[in-house]
Amino acid sequence: xxxxxxxxxxxxxxxxxxxxxxxxxxxxxxxxxxxxxxxxxxxxxxxxxxxxxxxxxxxxxxxxxxxxxxxxxxxxxxxxxxxxxxxxxxxxxxxxxxxxxxxxxxxxxxxxxxxxxxxxxxxxxxxxxxxxxxxxxxxxxxxxxxxxxxxxxxxxxxxxxxxxxxxxxxxxxxxxxxxxxxxxxxxxxxxxxxxxxxxxxxxxxxxxxxxxxxxxxxxxxxxxxxxxxxxxxxxxxxxxxxxxxxxxxxxxxxxxxxxxxxxxxxxxxxxxxxxxxxxxxxxxxxxxxxxxxxxxxxxxxxxxxxxxxxxxxxxxxxxxxxxxxxxxxxxxxxxxxxxxxxxxxxxxxxxxxxxxxxxxxxxxxxxxxxxxxxxxxxxxxxxxxxxxxxxxxxxxxxxxxxxxxxxxxxxxxxxxxxxxxx
Amino acid sequence: xxxxxxxxxxxxxxxxxxxxxxxxxxxxxxxxxxxxxxxxxxxxxxxxxxxxxxxxxxxxxxxxxxxxxxxxxxxxxxxxxxxxxxxxxxxxxxxxxxxxxxxxxxxxxxxxxxxxxxxxxxxxxxxxxxxxxxxxxxxxxxxxxxxxxxxxxxxxxxxxxxxxxxxxxxxxxxxxxxxxxxxxxxxxxxxxxxxxxxxxxxxxxxxxxxxxxxxxxxxxxxxxxxxxxxxxxx
Numbered sequence: 001x002x003x004x005x006x007x008x009x010x011x012x013x014x015x016x017x018x019x020x021x022x023x024x025x026x027x028x029x030x031x032x033x034x035x036x037x038x039x040x041x042x043x044x045x046x047x048x049x050x051x052x053x054x055x056x057x058x059x060x061x062x063x064x065x066x067x068x069x070x071x072x073x074x075x076x077x078x079x080x081x082x083x084x085x086x087x088x089x090x091x092x093x094x095x096x097x098x099x100x101x102x103x104x105x106x107x108x109x110x111x112x113x114x115x116x117x118x119x120x121x122x123x124x125x126x127x128x129x130x131x132x133x134x135x136x137x138x139x140x141x142x143x144x145x146x147x148x149x150x151x152x153x154x155x156x157x158x159x160x161x162x163x164x165x166x167x168x169x170x171x172x173x174x175x176x177x178x179x180x181x182x183x184x185x186x187x188x189x190x191x192x193x194x195x196x197x198x199x200x201x202x203x204x205x206x207x208x209x210x211x212x213x214x215x216x217x218x219x220x221x222x223x224x225x226x227x228x229x230x231x232x233x234x235x236x237x238x239x240x241x242x243x244x245x246x247x248x249x250x251x252x253x254x255x256x257x258x259x260x261x262x263x264x265x266x267x268x269x270x271x272x273x274x275x276x277x278x279x280x281x282x283x284x285x286x287x288x289x290x291x292x293x294x295x296x297x298x299x300x301x302x303x304x305x306x307x308x309x310x311x312x313x314x315x316x317x318x319x320x321x322x323x324x325x326x327x328x329x330x331x332x333x334x335x336x337x338x339x340x341x342x343x344x345x346x347x348x349x350x351x352x353x354x355x356x357x358x359x360x361x362x363x364x365x366x367x368x369x370x371x372x373x374x375x376x377x378x379x380x381x382x383x384x385x386x387x388x389x390x391x392x393x394x395x396x397x398x399x400x401x402x403x404x405x406x407x408x409x410x411x412x413x414x415x416x417x418x419x420x421x422x
Numbered sequence: 423x424x425x426x427x428x429x430x431x432x433x434x435x436x437x438x439x440x441x442x443x444x445x446x447x448x449x450x451x452x453x454x455x456x457x458x459x460x461x462x463x464x465x466x467x468x469x470x471x472x473x474x475x476x477x478x479x480x481x482x483x484x485x486x487x488x489x490x491x492x493x494x495x496x497x498x499x500x501x502x503x504x505x506x507x508x509x510x511x512x513x514x515x516x517x518x519x520x521x522x523x524x525x526x527x528x529x530x531x532x533x534x535x536x537x538x539x540x541x542x543x544x545x546x547x548x549x550x551x552x553x554x555x556x557x558x559x560x561x562x563x564x565x566x567x568x569x570x571x572x573x574x575x576x577x578x579x580x581x582x583x584x585x586x587x588x589x590x591x592x593x594x595x596x597x598x599x600x601x602x603x604x605x606x607x608x609x610x611x612x613x614x615x616x617x618x619x620x621x622x623x624x625x626x627x628x629x630x631x632x633x634x635x636x637x638x639x640x641x642x643x644x645x646x647x648x649x650x651x652x653x654x655x656x
Contacts, residue, residue, distance in 0.1 A: 220511050220512060221511070223511035223512075223531075223532040223533060224440050224443065224511050224532055226532065226533040227440070227443050227509075227511070227532035227533035227534065228440060228442045228443045228446070228533075229533065230533035230534065230535060230536075231442075231443055231446035231447065231450075231533070231536055232442065232446055233601075234446070234450065234535060234536045234537070234601070234604070235446055235449060235450070235536075237599045237601055237646075237649060237650060238598060238599055240599070240646065240647075243599060243646060243647055243649055243650075244647050247646075247647045247648065247649035248649075250601075250649065251601070251602075251603070251649060254601060254603050255603065257533060258533075258603060258615075261532075261533050262612075262615065265531075268512075296610075296613060297613055297616070299584065299610065299622050299626075300610070300613060300614075300616050300622060302622070303621055303622035303625065329612075329613070333613070333616045336616045337616045
C-alpha cells in the first residue's frame with residue numbers, strides 16, 4: 001500500500017467520524033434550540049389565551065392556521081400543571097399526521113375546568129434533519145473526492161523527487177562510475193534523503209576505488225618479488241648438483257611463481273577493464289584475428305590431435321585490438337585446455353555471432369557460476385586460474401556484446417553476439 | 423656477434439632497484455659475453471648514462487627516486503644510441519606503449535626468465551650492430567640471423583620456424599641449463615600454459631636434434647635430469 005493511501009485511509013476515516021459526530025451533536029443542539037423556540041411561541045400563545053380569558057371571561061375564538069392549532073376541552077378536574085409533549089398528531093389544516101409540539105394547560109372559567117392544547121407543527125425539524133444528512137453526505141463525498149484528487153494530481157507531483165531518486169538509484173551501477181543525479185528539492189525530507197544517498201554513494205565509490213587501487217597496487221608490488229624468485233630459481237638450476245637432487249622442487253617453485261604472476265596479470269587486467277582504461281575505437285577484423293591465433297596455437301592443437309573446424313565470413317567491429325586478442329585467446333585457450341586428446345573445436349563466425357564449441361571430459365557447467373571469478377569446475381585440472389571467462393565476460397560487457405554458454409551434444413559452446421556491430 | 427666480435431665485450435648498464443634481482447641479472451648477463459655495470463637509483467643511472475657509452479641498457483621503470491620513463495626520455499633527447507629494454511612490474515600496455523613510443527627497443531614484464539632477457543638483449547644489440555656480421559656461430563653450426571637460415575659445415579639445414587627459434591635461443595644461452603618453462607615460454611609465450619605437459623616442447627627439441635645430427639653436427643642438446651636442456655659442447 002502506498003504511503004499516501006495508508007495515510008489517507010486514516011485521515012479520511014477520522015475526518016468522516018469527526019464530521020458525523022459533529023453532525024449528530026449539531027442535530028441535537030439545533031433540535032433543542034428549535035423546540036425551545038416552539039415552546040416559547042406556545043407559551044406566548046398560552047399567555048394570550050389566558051389574558052383573553054381573564055379579560056373577557058370566555059374562551060377566545062379559534063382560528064387554526066397552517067402551523068398552529070388550538071383545542072379546548074372541558075374537563076372535570078382542573079389541569080394543574082402545564083405539559084409539553086412532542087407526538088405524532090393529526091394536522092387538521094394540512095390533513096396529514098405529523099410531528100407536533102403540544103402545550104397542555106388548564107383554564108378555569110366560571111368554575112368550569114378546561115384543558116387547552118396548543119399544537120405547533122414540528123415539520124421544520126424533519127426538513128432540517130434531511131438537510132443535515134444531505135450536507136453530511138455531500139461533505140463526506142467531498143472529503144473522499146478531495147483525497148482522490150490530491151492523490152492523483154498533487155501528490156504525484158509532490159512525490160516526483162522521490163521517484164526520481166528511486167529511478168536514479170535503481171539505474172546506478174558502481175562499476176560504471178556514473179554520477180548520481182540527485183538534486184536538492186523543495187521538500188526537506190527528500191532533500192535530506194538525496195543528500196544522504198549522495199553521501200552514501202560517494203563513500204561507497206571511494207571505498208570501491210580504494211579497494212580496486214589496492215588490488216592493482218598489490219598485484220604490481222608482487223611482480224618484483226616474483227621476478228626475484230624466477231631469477232634465483234634460474235640461477236639455482238645452473239648448479240647441476242642442486243638440479244640433480246631438487247629439480248622437481250625447483251620446477252614446482254618456478255611453476256607456482258609463474259601461476260601467481262599470471263593471476264596477478266589477470267587481476268590487473270580485470271581492474272583495468274573495470275576502470276574503463278581501454279577505449280574501444282579500433283577496427284578489429286575477427287576472422288583474420290582468429291586465424292592468426294589458431295596458427296599461433298597450432299603446436300598446442302597438434303599435440304592434442306584436435307580437429308579444428310573454422311567457418312567464417314569477414315566480420316569487422318569497432319573494438320580494441322588488445323582486448324579482442326585476449327578474448328579470442330581465452331576462449332580458444334579454454335577450448336584447447338579442457339579438450340580431450342583427439343577431440344574437436346568448432347568455430348563459427350558470421351555477421352551476428354561468434355561461437356566456439358569444444359569437446360571435453362567435463363560435464364555441462366553451471367551457467368550461473370562459470371563467469372564468476374575463481375570458479376573452476378571441481379573435476380578440472382588445476383592449471384587455469386579461474387579468471388579467463390570472467391575476463392571474457394568483462395570484455396563483452398564493456399563492448400555491449402552478449403556472452404552465452406550452452407552445453408549441447410557433449411560440447412561446450414560459448415557464443416558472443418555482436419549487438420553493436422558497425 | 424659474440425664469436426665474431428672477438429676481444430671486445432659488450433657493455434651493459436642494468437638499472438634495477440631490487441638488489442637481489444639486480445644481482446641475478448648481473449650474474450646471468452655477466453656469464454654471457456657482457457661487461458655489466460649496475461645501479462639501483464635514478465640519480466646514479468643518470469650519472470652513468472651521462473659519462474659512459476653502453477651497448478644496451480636494461481631499465482626498470484619504477485625506481486625509488488624517479489620514473490624510468492624519464493630516464494628514457496633523457497637518453498633519447500641526448501641522441502644516445504644505446505639499445506634499451508624496459509623491464510617493469512606493470513603489465514603490458516601500461517608502460518609498453520609509452521616506453522616503445524619514447525624509443526625503447528623492447529619491453530619485458532616481470533617476472534621473466536633470465537635467458538629470455540639475455541635473448542632480448544642479444545636481439546637488440548644485433549639489430550643495433552650495423553657494422554659487424556650478422557652470423558652467429560657455434561662450432562660447425564652457423565646462423566644467419568637476418569635471413570633466418572642455418573648451415574652446418576656450410577651446408578644448409580632446413581628448420582621450421584619454431585626449430586630455428588629454439589636453436590637461436592639455445593646458442594644465445596649456450597652452456598646454461600634452460601628450464602622447460604623458460605624455453606616453452608620463449609617459443610609460445612603465454613599460450614604454453616594451455617596444455618598441461620611439455621610434450622610439445624619435447625617434440626620440437628627431438629626434431630631439432632635429429633635434423634642437426636643428420637646434417638653432421640655434434641649432439642649439443644643435453645637433457646638435464648628431465649628438468650631442462652643445456653646447449654654445450656661438453
